[in-house]
Amino acid sequence: MMELTAFDKALLNLLQGSLPIGKLPFAKMAEELGTDEERVISRLRLLKDEGCLRRIGTFFDSNRLGYGGTLVALRVAEGKVASVAEAVNRYPGVTHNYEREGKFNLWFTLLTPNLETEKEILSEVEALPGVERLLNLKTTKKYKINVQFQLS
Amino acid sequence: MAEQTAISELDKRIIRILQRDFPLVAEPYKQMAEEAGVSVDDFVARVQAMREEKKIRKMGAVLRHREVGFKANVLAAWEVPAERLDAIAREMAKCPRVSHCYDRTTAPGWPYNLYTMIHGQSRKECEAIAVDLAEKTGASKPVMLYTKKEWKKTSMRYFME
Numbered sequence: 278m279m280e281l282t283a284f285d286k287a288l289l290n291l292l293q294g295s296l297p298i299g300k301l302p303f304a305k306m307a308e309e310l311g312t313d314e315e316r317v318i319s320r321l322r323l324l325k326d327e328g329c330l331r332r333i334g335t336f337f338d339s340n341r342l343g344y345g346g347t348l349v350a351l352r353v354a355e356g357k358v359a360s361v362a363e364a365v366n367r368y369p370g371v372t373h374n375y376e377r378e379g380k381f382n383l384w385f386t387l388l389t390p391n392l393e394t395e396k397e398i399l400s401e402v403e404a405l406p407g408v409e410r411l412l413n414l415k416t417t418k419k420y421k422i423n424v425q426f427q428l429s
Numbered sequence: 430m431a432e433q434t435a436i437s438e439l440d441k442r443i444i445r446i447l448q449r450d451f452p453l454v455a456e457p458y459k460q461m462a463e464e465a466g467v468s469v470d471d472f473v474a475r476v477q478a479m480r481e482e483k484k485i486r487k488m489g490a491v492l493r494h495r496e497v498g499f500k501a502n503v504l505a506a507w508e509v510p511a512e513r514l515d516a517i518a519r520e521m522a523k524c525p526r527v528s529h530c531y532d533r534t535t536a537p538g539w540p541y542n543l544y545t546m547i548h549g550q551s552r553k554e555c556e557a558i559a560v561d562l563a564e565k566t567g568a569s570k571p572v573m574l575y576t577k578k579e580w581k582k583t584s585m586r587y588f589m590e
Contacts, residue, residue, distance in 0.1 A: 289492060296451070296488040298476050300458060300469060314455060322453050328493055332584055334451030335476075336487040337444065342436065342587050348533060348544070362580040369589065374581035377504065377574040381539075384504070384574070388585050412536045414544075418515075420530040421522035423487070 279327045284310070286428040288320060292333065293425045339388050344370075346388045347395065349402070350381035350412040357407025358383060364405050368398055381412065436484075439467070441588045443475050447485075448586055499548040503555045505562075505571035506541035514543060517566040521545050526558050541572060 281289070287310055297305040303321075304314040324330055339346055353361045358376055365374055365385050374385040389395040403411045436444075442465050452460045462472035479485045494502065509517050514532055521543075522530040529546040545562070549555040552575070559571055 289490070292490040293492065294489060296490070298458075298480060298488055299473060300456060302457065303453075303455060318453055318455065325453065331491045331493045332450075333453075333490040334449070334488070335444075335447040335485055336489070336491075337448070337585070337587060338483055338486040339585060339587075341482070341484045342444070344585070344587065348531075350539070362578075366581045369586060371581060372583050372585050374579075375504075375576050376578040376580060377576055379572060379574050381574075382577075383580075385581070390590065412539055414533040414536070414539075416531045416533050418518070418532050420518040420532070421527060422529055422531075425491075425528070427525065 279323075279329070281329070281428065284312070285320065285324060285329075288317065289324070289329070289428055292321070296333070344388045344390055345392060345395065346386060346416070348414045348416070349385050349387055349399065350414060351383040351385075351402070351408055352381050352410040353383050354407040354409060361402075361405050361407050365402060370394075370398070381410075436588075439465075440475060440479065440484075442466075443472065443479075444587055445589070447476070448584065494548055498550060500550060501552045501555050502546060502548045502576065503552075503559075504574040504576075505545045505547055505559050506574060507543040507545070507568050507571040508540045509543050509566075509568050511542070513567075517568055518543055520566045521562050524558070524562060527562070543568075545571075 291306060291309060296302055299305065303317045307314045307317045310317065325333065351361065362374060362376065362383060365371055368387065370388040371385050372388060376382055377384050387395060387398060389398065399411065399413060402408065446461045446464050451457060454460060458473050459469045462469040465472055476485065480488065518530055518532060521527055526548050527545045528548060531544050532542055533544055535542050547555050547558050549558055559573065563570055
C-alpha cells in the first residue's frame with residue numbers, strides 16, 4: 278500500500294464528495310486544488326492502480342431506476358457455507374455477500390427489477406443444500422447510504 | 430417498484446456506459462458520448478437531468494476503506510423501540526464512522542429493526558463507536574455482526590437483463 282501524500286488526501290476528499298459533470302471534469306477539480314489537469318489525472322490513475330479507489334464514477338439510486346432491494350440473512354449448516362455462498366454469488370443482483378459472526382452466518386444484498394424475481398431467487402436460495410433458515414429483511418427507510426471517509 | 434418512473438432507451442444506454450469504469454482522461458464525457466452515439470452536450474445534459482431527478486445519487490468515488498486505514502468494519506443490528514426508531518436512526522446517521530443506516534423488518538427470533546455499518550481502525554474502535562452510539566441515543570447494546578469473509582462485493586449493473 279502506497280503512502281498517501283497531502284495532495285492525494287485532498288484529491289480523494291474532493292473526489293469522494295463530487296466529480297464535476299461537464300466537458301472537462303478533471304480540469305475543474307485541478308482548478309479547485311490549485312494544480313493542473315494532467316497531475317489530477319495521472320495521480321488518480323496511480324491511486325486506482327494501487328487499489329485505493331474502489332470505484333470512481335456514477336452511483337445510482339436503485340429504487341429510482343425501478344429496482345427493489347433487500348438484505349437477506351441465512352443460517353447455513355457448517356461445512357456448507359462455501360457452496361451456498363458461491364451459489365448465491367451467481368445471481369447478478371447480489372452485490373454484497375459476507376460471511377458473518379452470529380447465528381445467521383451468511384448475509385447478502387439483492388437487487389431485482391421486480392418482486393416476482395426477488396421471490397423466485399429467494400425460494401431457490403432457500404432450497405440450496407445446507408440452508409436452514411432465511412430472513413428477508415426489507416428496508417422502509419434509508420437514513421444514510423454514503424461511504425465517505427475524510428482523510429486527514 | 431417504489432418510485433419507479435419510465436426510463437427511456439437512451440437513458441438506459443447512457444446508464445449502461447456510466448456504470449462502467451469512469452474514463453480517467455481529460456474528456457471522459459466525450460468518450461462516453463461517442464460510445465452512446467450522441468453528442469457530448471446531449472450526454473452531459475442527460476447526466477445532469479438524471480442527477481437532478483436523483484436517479485444518480487452521486488458522481489464521485491468510493492475508497493477501498495481497508496487501504497485507507499479503516500481495517501475493521503461491522504454490521505451492528507439494533508433493537509430499538511418502534512416509536513423512537515426514527516429519532517435514533519437520524520442521530521446514528523450523523524456519526525461520520527457510520528456509512529450506512531437503514532431500518533429493516535424483523536422476523537420471529539430476530540427482533541433487530543435498525544442496522545448501521547460502522548467503520549474503525551480496529552475491532553476495539555468499532556466497539557467503542559457502538560458504545561458511544563448507544564449512549565448518545567439510549568439504545569441498548571447491538572448485536573455485532575463482524576465479517577468473517579467477503580464472498581462478493583461489487584457494484585450493481587443495471588439494465589443488463
